[in-house]
Amino acid sequence: MVVGRGRPVYEGVAIGRIYVRTKEKELVDRKCSDIEKELKRFEEAKETARAELSALYDKTAAEIGEEQAAIIEVQSLFLEDLDYLEGIEAMIKSGSDAAFSVHEIGDAQASAFAALDDEYMKARATDVRDISDRLIRILTGADQGFRMDEPGIIVAEDLTPSETVALDKDKILAFVTRQGSSNSHTAILARVMNIPSLVLTDIDIDPSLNGKLMIVDGFSGNYYIEPDEKTLSEMKAKQKSAGEYKAGLEQYRGKESVSRKGRKVKLFANIGSPSDIKYVIDGDAEGIGLLRSEFLYLGRDDFPKEDELFEAYRTVLEAMNGKKTVIRTLDIGADKKVAYFNLDAEENPALGYRGIRICLTQKDIFRTQLRAIYRASAYGNAAIMFPMIISVGEVREIKAFCKEIQDELHAEGIKTGDVELGIMIETPAAAIISDQLAHEVDFFSVGTNDLTQYTLAIDRQNEKLDAFYDAHHPAIMRLLEMIASNAHQAGIWAGICGELAGDLSLTDEFLKMGYDELSVAPSRILELRKNVINSEV
Numbered sequence: 245m246v247v248g249r250g251r252p253v254y255e256g257v258a259i260g261r262i263y264v265r266t267k268e269k270e271l272v273d274r275k276c277s278d279i280e281k282e283l284k285r286f287e288e289a290k291e292t293a294r295a296e297l298s299a300l301y302d303k304t305a306a307e308i309g310e311e312q313a314a315i316i317e318v319q320s321l322f323l324e325d326l327d328y329l330e331g332i333e334a335m336i337k338s339g340s341d342a343a344f345s346v347h348e349i350g351d352a353q354a355s356a357f358a359a360l361d362d363e364y365m366k367a368r369a370t371d372v373r374d375i376s377d378r379l380i381r382i383l384t385g386a387d388q389g390f391r392m393d394e395p396g397i398i399v400a401e402d403l404t405p406s407e408t409v410a411l412d413k414d415k416i417l418a419f420v421t422r423q424g425s426s427n428s429h430t431a432i433l434a435r436v437m438n439i440p441s442l443v444l445t446d447i448d449i450d451p452s453l454n455g456k457l458m459i460v461d462g463f464s465g466n467y468y469i470e471p472d473e474k475t476l477s478e479m480k481a482k483q484k485s486a487g488e489y490k491a492g493l494e495q496y497r498g499k500e501s502v503s504r505k506g507r508k509v510k511l512f513a514n515i516g517s518p519s520d521i522k523y524v525i526d527g528d529a530e531g532i533g534l535l536r537s538e539f540l541y542l543g544r545d546d547f548p549k550e551d552e553l554f555e556a557y558r559t560v561l562e563a564m565n566g567k568k569t570v571i572r573t574l575d576i577g578a579d580k581k582v583a584y585f586n587l588d589a590e591e592n593p594a595l596g597y598r599g600i601r602i603c604l605t606q607k608d609i610f611r612t613q614l615r616a617i618y619r620a621s622a623y624g625n626a627a628i629m630f631p632m633i634i635s636v637g638e639v640r641e642i643k644a645f646c647k648e649i650q651d652e653l654h655a656e657g658i659k660t661g662d663v664e665l666g667i668m669i670e671t672p673a674a675a676i677i678s679d680q681l682a683h684e685v686d687f688f689s690v691g692t693n694d695l696t697q698y699t700l701a702i703d704r705q706n707e708k709l710d711a712f713y714d715a716h717h718p719a720i721m722r723l724l725e726m727i728a729s730n731a732h733q734a735g736i737w738a739g740i741c742g743e744l745a746g747d748l749s750l751t752d753e754f755l756k757m758g759y760d761e762l763s764v765a766p767s768r769i770l771e772l773r774k775n776v777i778n779s780e781v
């Protein structure tokens with residue numbers, strides 16, 4: 245039995261077989277001696293790519309929408325493109341290895357597309373890179389065989405958002421990664437999906453782990469590979485009691501979240517993508533308090549188009565059926581990097597060019613997102629929230645821009661709904677001037693993850709500082725009290741959407757402070773409601 249440790253990001257016990265998710269191999273021109281055989285391998289790789297793309301098309305259309313699926317269709321067109329194919333075949337005929345030939349020709353074509361003036365043609369650079377990467381993966385076998393035939397535990401160095409999008413979520417029992425942090429995409433996904441997971445583990449990623457039995461204890465942070473009988477039976481018992489505890493929470497489904505003394509609080513959910521909506525419904529959320537819209541921009545190679553964003557927001561709003569859905573505008577930068585934004589490397593990314601700062605200086609990006617949200621607002625109960633605010637001036641500029649967008653849409657004959665405008669309070673500056681800000685907006689939502697990082701001067705991504713990262717610090721508690729009080733004095737509502745909202749040891753405090761809404765991972769809602777209903781506050 246191998247025993248190791250990591251940082252748990254979601255409680256629970258998972259027992260299952262390991263699926264190792266390896267990184268791509270480095271590409272070298274191995275040269276081929278049998279040209280006919282290499283050409284045949286290339287033919288077969290094209291067939292496999294066609295089949296994969298067709299399956300991915302169906303999955304994307306069902307989970308995300310036809311619009312996004314159309315992007316996948318464009319990629320399959322390259323499998324018929326004579327320039328592309330003949331270039332690769334010519335290189336193979338000159339003795340080069342198939343994967344290397346795909347890489348070279350793909351790269352040359354992508355650079356040629358990228359150099360064109362026409363925006364549509366420029367975007368083809370991404371498509372040719374994507375299809376080339378797929379063919380290379382198939383030819384080198386780097387990812388070949390990564391199929392989950394039965395439910396299992398994914399062990400990986402780290403998982404990028406695009407990798408997680410392609411996974412069959414119904415089959416994942418747990419994630420175990422060497423890298424990541426409590427706020428990494430994998431961790432957020434694990435919480436949304438309700439599966440025990442560990443990040444920052446000491447595990448050796450080796451294909452020989454494939455198929456071995458593993459236990460992930462999301463309570464203690466331990467994992468066990470090929471466990472002995474005693475450990476297995478202890479962990480099965482722990483899993484059973486966790487299951488029973490969860491079943492016991494079912495009695496709180498559909499109940500109003502009100503304390504014994506009659507204090508009401510709305511329990512909303514935090515999500516990243518429209519496909520997470522099923523967890524919101526399963527979790528019995530009373531609304532969505534934080535739709536981290538940047539996930540619609542991650543794991544892809546170019547900006548999403550307005551129609552695509554509109555479809556995504558509309559899907560969520562319609563599924564929420566009149567319940568409030570707070571969409572946070574793009575919060576790219578710092579820990580959430582996206583290549584096509586071409587952001588410069590920064591000395592202090594958390595204090596850098598991120599969130600609203602990008603939106604206010606690259607208004608075309610902001611415009612596309614806001615137009616999509618306002619268009620979708622006609623289909624449900626939408627609210628918009630802006631991240632990383634530090635001043636009244638910013639808020640006024642945002643409000644004027646929102647008005648401009650609405651006028652523009654109305655002039656085009658497009659209807660919009662009534663949309664509340666709110667801000668995240670996640671910088672000390674915003675907390676300190678929350679009395680002034682409260683007169684500018686319809687609501688506040690406190691982002692305690694960043695508010696803690698900036699107030700305590702502790703990088704939230706740096707695991708070495710975990711012992712210092714005290715979200716219960718009296719400075720944070722005072723700020724939280726002040727924010728709620730300033731909101732209420734100005735007659736607006738206040739919520740918390742950072743991780744602290746789900747901290748059960750603080751529920752009474754938050755009720756006392758008068759918070760109107762707590763927004764947490766969907767899987768946390770029933771437990772939080774139990775806490776509220778049993779609270780004496």
Ligand code: PEP
Binds near residue numbers: 690691693695
């Ligand atoms: C926060 O900072 O608390 C928050 C909710 O936003 P994010 O975690 O996405 O930065």
Ligand code: MG
Binds near residue numbers: 670691693
């Ligand atoms: Mg934040």
